[in-house]
Amino acid sequence: YCIMCVCVLYYVGVCVLYDVCVYSMMCVCVSVCECYSWPAVARGCDALIISPRADHPLSYLPPLLTNLLLSPPSPSTHSGPIAVILCPGWEKAQTVAEILDELQASHTFHPITVLLGVAKDEAKTVKIPKNCLLLVTTPFSLLRLISCHCFLFLRLSHLILDQADLLYTLAPEQMSSILQHFQKVSSGGGQVLAVSRHWSDHMEGLLTNHMSAPCVVITLPEEAALYAGVHQRTLLALETNRASMLLEGLDLSPEHGQKTLIITNTVEEVEQVFKVVKTTSALCLKAHQASTDLFEASIEQWRKDVGPGTQVILVTTDVCVRALGVRDATCVVHYGFPTSRRLFGRRLFSMAANFRNLLEQETPAPQSLLIISERNARHVPGVLRYLERTPALLPPELLSFAQGVLLAHEQSRAGRPLCIALKSFGLCSRGSSCPDRHQFDPQQDRSLLPSRITLCPKVLPLCVKTASVFCGRILSQSDDGFEKLSVAMATYYSEESADAKELVVGGLYGLKQDQCYHRVRVLCEPQQRGGPFLGVPVCLVDEGREQEVRFHQLRQLPAHLQLLPEQAVEMVVCGVRPTDSEPSWNPEVTRVISQQVRGHQHQARVVFSLGNTVFLDPMVKVRWIPGVKTCINDHDVRRLILDTGKGTSNPEHLALLKDLCQGGGAPPPVQVVPGPDGIGCVRLHPQVRWYETADRVVVTLKLTDPEQQTCDFYPDRVVYSGSVGGRWFRADLALSGTVAPDACSWTLRGRQPVLLLLKEPATRWNQLLTHKNPLVSYDLEHWEEEEEEKEDATHRGMEIPPSKACIPGDTGYIPEDTGLYT
Template sequence: MVLTIGLHKDEAKNMKLPRGCDIIVTTPHSLLRLFKYQSLLFLRLCHLILDEVEVLLSEANEQVFAILDNFKKNIEVEGRESAPHQIVAAGVRWSRHLEHVIQEFMTEPYVVITAMEEAALCGSVQQVVHLCLESEKTSTLLQTLDFIPSQAQKTLIFTCSVAETETVCKVVESCSVFCLKMHKEMVFDLKSILEQWNKKLSSGSHIVLALTDDCTPLLAITDATCVIHFSFPASPKIFGERLYCMSDHFQSLTEQGSPAKPGDMKTRSVLLLTERSAGHAVGVLRYLERADAKIPSELYQFTAGVLEAKEEKKARRPLCPYLKAFGFCKHKRICPERHHVNPEIDMPRKLSDQAIPTFGYIKIIPFYIVNATHYFGRIVDKHVDLYATLNAEMKEYFEDASNKTTVEQVEKFGLYGLAEKTVFYRVQVLEMGQEEDQWALDKVLVKFIDEGRTGIVPRDQLLRLPESFRPLPPQAVEFIVCRVKPADGEIEWNPKVTRYIHHKIIGKLHDAKVILALGNTVWIDPMVHITKLLNLKTSVIDYNVRAEILSMGMGIDNSEHIEQLKKLYEGAKMPTVEKSLSQTLTPPSEGLRSTQQEDVDRGSEGRADSETDAENQKHETAPENTGDASINKTTEPLKSFHPQIKWFQKDDVVILRMRIRNVKDYKCKYFRDRVTFSAWVGEKFYLADLELQANIIKDDCKCAIKNDEPVITLAKERREPWRSLLRQRNPNVAFDFDHWEECEEESHFSKVVHTKNLSCKVAEVTSEDSDQTSEDDGSESE
């Protein structure tokens, strides 16, 4: 059976293995959790198989050794001849941790290594690399040769051609070192070369053989003490064959770590890395790191340049899915996808005449669930839902049987219509059945461009799509939930949590806050489902998707996710968008009323930086000593921007956060039922004149800079909850959804918020006043 156990101890305690279960396929973390509460299972364990052992020892080192320790204790206590204990470790690369596994936990180990380059690592061959220009290889070669060895030395110099072999031989002989040569034109001298090579050497003597790779099998040399790669090996296999020429002197695992004996040969591999082999620098560096070799700083610098050049070549590739999902990529060196933001292709694409929002609150419906945090769906626009209009028009058009015209000639990447029951979709053909595959010849792979999912459908079900249905861009948007990643260092989500989230969110309307948008991808945090209780005139959060994942024990906090994404974004110097994207960043109360599922009447972010005329503002110009300096004054009328304001309340105060940074000069004036704020940020002048819906105590109010943002604290005249902040609606003022999120996270997302355990503070914020009009209710309370 396949066994995966999350972080909750109750899951491990309640796990029951089915009768007759003889094989368990699991991870070190899951197995260790199971044995922690059901240790008797170790008594049944006979064979412990470590697949991809080099990965296990690098990613779950502590867990693997804890399992091996328990396994070893049971071996010492119990001996069974009928069912002996056995450890099998299989992998594709040698790991230094394997030495400890073999020496500490295996008796009479049998080690089989089929890749010679890995055998060289196991045999402790010293790996040396020299960086040089192609024109300097000859002089570098002479520097690597030991002309006065303390012991007899046998050196092989591998070249790539007959001419290079001849050149190397002459250069070495010019330094008074006996040098043999062997290439395809000297096959008849094979016997003579071997006789000279196999002669017993006296201490301090040195013999050198320059040869090409095609001669290695003919010579079958295994007693060399040094291999010099004058030409770069064409493949890892050839590299391993070269190293195998020193196999007689490979150290066994029992010899490693023990004092060197007189006469022991220290094998050495010297690699000359030039500009011609720059493309292999990354692989060379990885190999040297695994060999615990001394790596010159120049190689790190050279490799960084190579990686940067490779990354630039991937400028048109898609952004790495792991970078998007978690903020990092474990295999960045070998990953084929892009790991930097490209302003040319990562600008938020347009869904209609407006681009995908880059900030604020939106409403989304997921239609296709890739995994627990990765979905495709649509952004619901409450003002002008062009897709709803298109969908209604398509339905009306195709319900007329005469309009259902099948397509005779299907083209790849063509746009067509498709009917599923009573719903009609726009689809794009991605792949068509091959002629040689008769079973799939009438099938095509299509993408539902307005939902993001793909599927295989019969060719004859594709309908001709009129031109009037084509102009609207694809509406499917990629959504990624931030700040959560799989537990146990995994990079793929457990199918359990993916299935759970799929059933939880598919096809439902959700509220979400946009953290970042690039291309067709939107990062959101939080993503919540909200239900309005009509009888109680209040709204409650049913669940938070991130909290649901954490509550299952299959995910952990990923606090650096957003920061890593923002670093990438800022490093790319993406152009800023001054104007707001009003189709999605509207006060939520109106948007909620226009949908079938009405959500919370507070929570959407208003437009930012709305330009207003200072002359039309009702503001107080009298200075206050709440800022560092006076506001710069101009004789001409000023154009001002209204700052984006987020607010929340406590029992005795209301707190306003001005979402502007780098404020140097600011003023704040307080009245009984009004407050004004003005500030300069660079060349921009910001001004806010707020008429409050309740009274405040002027002398107890204050304004301060916190986390680079102005924060105004208003003291309530009466200790009672405010239904809203302002008397009239202001699209630039929004209730602070983040403050809700922080309150929810204080419980570590251990429980989903339901009506019965909803906090009083949330109820106070979301409750409506029956005496207030719908217009007032939908105003700045968000």
């Protein structure tokens, strides 16, 4: 063990004496964050911990359990837990409970997990054992417990906030009430422990109002910069214009002494920036790996005290920043774009000596200046997510730029299935981290069941995925496709039964189970190879359920049985979602619904359909009374979910789905218009590049070899349509100026459509459209040509036309590289 580990083992190792198996976890070296935080937590001090591992319960449980063992509760007439672990949802609460069980904490602390719904009197019926010292729950459930059993929490002395940033995001009002109650019960003498991967503004109030002399441990420099209040600024510039934008962003006449660090990506950039900055009044230094002889002189000059009104600038690279060990910069300029969060954090840590401490007096906040060009487009969404957590003012151009990149990233998911959360609840809480598709695709999402569905069909759920999503069959009296399929398969395999020879992912095979034959599709490659007893994950395509079978059970499936349509459909119960902002259903709810629904016929009404999915409202189990020509409703599935107390009404569900299909739910917007054959079809909006001269506007549509093109010109509007590779594109451009329709024309240039618009009158346009569109941007390549013409004309003493005096404000360039900031 390292010295730090031995120091921590002194506190944690005591747990072994009390039958808590913490020693087994100490067989690996603890992280730097744990080396600093565990001693404080084990002593019972208030602490705020922000680190990459903070979302794992093992980052705080060992020292917490040590403290609980070494400081047992004093004898009193009250019972109830002395520690409460608050989790953001049922999944995290279940994870904490499992780890406590692995640590054998039940022998001493008798922990229990309480997850309450909104059912009437549910909180009153909860029984907490008298010997329970540790409670795992959520903010919503804890408040319901306190409202009914407030006397059970009179000896509460430890409050642990697991993933504190999410707790404040999901339940800010509940967190405020819980902290106020804890402060009254503990009389300010309890321990508050908050762990998180990210800093949030709510934590500032937590530190100043609810913690006493806390230990703050932050191992992520970019999160430390948020804690320290580093002022973030952004500048948008063309790649060829970064140097001039740099000079505009520098404060060359500061009121106080300033030390500015300009960080580039290459040695060549260091030399270029140094030449530009050297022309200013500031003291400029440089240091890079190609001239190590400058290191000593540069760092000696940098370490000197800076007087009022003085600006010292050091131009260097990321490699040299670490070698120089700079920690006292007052401003960091990211001339070379940081390609990762870790690199961005390292640069910000160069100002660590000037970071603000919330627990001490205010100091001037250091600054970070980020220069963004069109080459950095793939990192913009990640940068934007970080900047949104700061009070920085975000320029509209940056927001438009990021929206265009997100559009392109969403289009890259075109082959993925539609997000199940989107179908189940109308929205997805995972955002950009969700790998599935979040926009409507007319090819994949076109309803496949128009001829097999009546308005009120009978449905038979055979597989329960979640509490509101099932797989099964739609029963039809006139045409029972499943019975015909079963007969055909039984007839075929009674005569022939050839074993599967090879395994193909996505291939259809036959399978015999319980004297019945099924068609199955292989989902993925087995994790292990070899032998007839190899486990193969498959999906029963006529029932919808997934399972693992043995390779020797698979049979060859003839072509005429493969061509028959799949009988299973996906069913979604509309208008219901989990309570307490949970992203998914609690397994208890799914288990209750499965017992009532699976294998039973239901009468349903189809209100919507997407692909192979039908949306039902209502879905009712109908039971006929023998001997009487009447029936009764056993249950309504939606009502069953609500009665569990862990489901709530979701009236916007269907409206959100319809909005998605109409293009408002997720980008890019689509528009249904008549196609060449008169049938309504969807148009995708093409990417558009434009530039202007004194009397005309040239618009290029980024489509290669389009077919069936049409283009109509109006005084203030241009409408173009065409198809590429079977996909239709349509651009309805509402122009910011007026044109002469009769004098306008269009042609193919370089295999792409080019529109020539004659201005009327001939005035400069600040933008092409009346409203910004992320798919429309200025032609940057032509702008470079204009810059050269401008320089030549200046040397010749010619007057520059007003249209070439500045770049238009309608930006939204979308490059082909759409990777995300990681």
